[in-house]
Amino acid sequence: MGRTWADVPPPTAQQPFGRPQLHRAGLHPLDLGDSRQLARLLCDDSARDGGSHPLSRPDFAPDGFTVAERIAGSVPLDAGEEDFEAWMARSVAGKVRGALPGTDPAATAAIAEFCAGEALRLLEHRYGGERVADGLWNQELTSVVDRVIAHCALGDARAPLATHAGYAALGRRVSLALAPRVVEHCRGDVARLLRFSLAAGLLGAERKLRVPRPGLALDLRPDEDPEAAAARLWSAFAERAERVPVVDDTPSFLGEVLDRPTRLVWFFDDCPETAFDLLALSRLAELNPRLRITMVPKSLPCYTDADTGYVRRLLASPAMHRLGVTANLAPATLCRSGPAMATANLRKLSPDLAARLAAADCVFVKGTSIHEMFQGGLSRPMYTGFTLVSGFNESAMGIDAAEAPLMLLRTGAGQYASWGFEGRARRRASFAGPRTVRLCWDTLADRLRRGGADRETLRAELLRLDRIAPQVAPRTRHALDAERALVRRALTGYRSPAGNGAHRS
Secondary structure: OOEOHHHOOOOOOOOOOOOOOOOOOOOOOOOOOOHHHHHHHOOOOOOOOOOOOOEOOOOOOOOOOEHHHHHHOOOOOOOOOOOHHHHHHHHHHHHHHHHOOOEOHHHHHHHHHHHHHHHHHHHHOEEOOEEHHHHOEHHHHHHHHHHHHHHHHHOOOOOOOOOOHHHHHHHHHHHHHHHHHHHHHHOOOHHHHHHHHHHHHHEOHHHOOOOOOOOOOEOOOOOOOHHHHHHHHHHHHHHHHOOOOOEEOHHHHHHHHHOOOEEEEEEOOEHHHHHHHHHHHHHHHHHOOOEEEEEEOEOOOEOOEOEHHHHHHHHHOHHHHHOOHHHHOOOOEEOOOOOOOOOOOOOOOOHHHHHHHHHOOEEEEEOOHHHHHHOOOEOOOEEEEEEOOOHHHHHHHOOOOOOOOEEEEEEOOOOOOOEOHHHHHOOEEEEOOOEEEEOOOEOHHHHHHHOOOOHHHHHHHHHHHHHHHHHOOHHHHHHHHHHHHHHHHHHHOOOOOOOOOOOOO
16 A cells, blocks of 8 residues: 555655655645735745836736636637636646655545645635736746645645656756767857757657657656667757757857856756756856856746756766866856746746846746746846747747747847737637647747838738737737837838848847
8 A cells, every 4th residue: 555645754865856745734724814825825935125126117917818817718728728627636636646656545635635625715815905816827827736735735835846856857867968978069169059958858858748749859768777868869869959940049149148248147947958058058158257147947846847956966966077067157156046936927036036137138048938927028138948849839939839949039128029828819820730720919920020021011010910909918018019119110211121130129
């Protein structure tokens, strides 16, 4: 018989990532009258004291939708997500099984039922003049559910809940085995190192929610020796990394961080790709001794993302010492107060991280989870690097994800790469397959098409933007108005096309 929740032993030094110990006093209901507990549950680390802040404008709200909108059924969702309470029950059950392995199945079911009920109660609670669900973005929801489980089952809302500890440990072993091959292959070419850090998003991608089409993921096998895995994966990994990104602002990024004193803030994403981020950052630090790097992992385990402890283990590894990465990045700052969620909310950042962003010259974000929440609201230039694999990202980019293309794009301060997520209910595009894909009101592909376009195309785009104006959500009205102004200026000062640059500030 499996262990019950009361029989789980305390964590030991040998257990990876500190396997959680279930609280022996029983399951803990939420105290929704405790404002500090609420902030911890909602992953809010802000001081709310009006200090340094990286917002581009005070009325900024992320483009997307709230949990309340999702519950009300007012946004298009994938099959299986439309019944919110059923989705919540499945999600919590999966998280409890992943975070508390070996617990008796009956006890696991009871824990999951209790935690799901508490999560729903939290969403209905009124906080700050509105229901929690009204002010909580859908991107934040799964991490808030993690915090509810941590409080109810472990007695502390910020207790580590490593639902993907096996994935993280496997990704660390294999990525460290691959790292020397990447360094030898790239021979100091930092642009190539950056491409490897993008393509590394396919390592273990078969284990994530947003899965690429069959044959594209670089699969990680739990029982495989890391060196054998590296030998098996190397050819496919190198082939994917040597593709030219379909959107490639690498020259712009290198121009910003190599030519002068620069403060760079770099947000990590998934565990397996983080080792290759460190290789790229190490080379940047070598090339520009005046580069001041702040590395931002999550402050605790969040889904498949690298947390502070994970990055410290990478930097302390013999492989990183041998490659010179540990020494090169010794002057860099490893932020210990990164986001407590699998994304980030500009209004919930810790004071230290908010100040670092406000003082940054540029920001680099790996993956799209943080990009979705930051675009339009960050008062600094932002680069986003990722491999395009999911239908969700296709909706925003307007680019076919069938071949998992690499993307490295720049958005200026306060600028959007795409906007109007609610447009997915009405707008469609056809991709090869054939496949029909829902699109945002304005995608990156739309912006690229407008760059350097002829008068006829610009007029057609202005008419389209005017036509959708009554349907655009208030939170992205600013983006619509800014885009229409750009098109009008392009028409007024029209000259023959000269490069695209459509997504630049």
